[in-house]
Amino acid sequence: MDFRDLPDGRLRVTAQQRDHAAAILREAVVDGRLTVEELNARLPTALNAFTREDLYRILDDLVPAAELPAVVAEQVALGDGPGMSWENPLLIRSSWAGHKLEGAWELPPFLEVLGTGWGTVKLDCTHARPLAKVIDVVITGNPSVTIVVPDGWGVDVQQLNISGASGSINSMVPTRPIGPNPRIILRGSTTMTVKVRNPSKWDRRAITAG
Template sequence: MTAQPAPRDDDRGGLRASHDDREAVVEQLRDAAAEGRIDLDELDERLERALTAKTYAELDALTADLPRPPAPADLPPLELKGGLHGASRGPGRWEVPAQVIARGGLAGVKLDFSRAECRFPEVTVEAYGEAAGVTIVVPDGWVADTTAMDPGIGGLKDTTTQDRLPGTPLIRVVGSGGMAGVVVRHPNRWERRKLASNPPRD
């Protein structure tokens, strides 16, 4: 049997779209409405068409008149330094780059992915516990790989599960625990309660 050539980008219109493809267009439409580019009536109409779209061509038609979102590769690495006062990112909505560097310093760093938006299949987190430690909070359904982590003196505590949901990224943690260590976990009871009481806005 002769192998069929892979479709070019300009030939993809007739290909079937996935759930993730439809969801990405839904998010782009909601962002456009929030920015005032389309009104609410038009948003409802386009959302309905996006959720029932079967091909890339149908999805592309819904965003053809909207600015294209920045490519994930355009996002620079995020570096958090605990310093004297500590540093954190999350749990609010933020866009995850392909690389995050967390240095505990003297006051610690907390990196919370609970409501983060990630377009990458894999994210590398360089965590250095140093004197005050680094805490990484991973949502349920996301998976962390800490096998390449050096526990150092402070150690590594990873209590996350390996129950990965489709379409979620792998958080690959590397670096060193340093003096205070690195903790990788899912949200605790208090954090879950706080998230539940503050639902995300569309």
């Protein structure tokens, strides 16, 4: 496509337009139009775009040509506060005592797990309300991480780097979700163990008892 034929290609874009383009890319991963590798290649352009033409180039095979200018021009508010943008993730800090999120909680599209004392972080999403179909979780520092997701969710661990002799990844959850269920993408690195699983009978009993 000759992007010079599209209107207002040199107009500067806003933060909302960048986030909207990133959301379109993430939705395309869920429905299988993009691979995770393609998402990783295009996201930096979306989040650092200067002009509409920058966004045209990464969306032209996902949005019909006739709709592309209107889609790029949209000012779609994706929400504010921690976890609602790439630049401002929900930060979960783990000390020696660890950190646990469970029960009914809102799972935003962007989280960062920061381990500062080798403690264990448990993200139990069994009763969480996901706010997006693709959830980015970046792990930094040295936390052990356990992620519990409902049946039918997908968790992609291919972007996660484990270093050190004591580190490992143990996932019992498929990479791709079933139907419209969410998909979690794990990124970053740790020297400790990362476990991904569905709720156990003990988890379900504990939740019922609580």
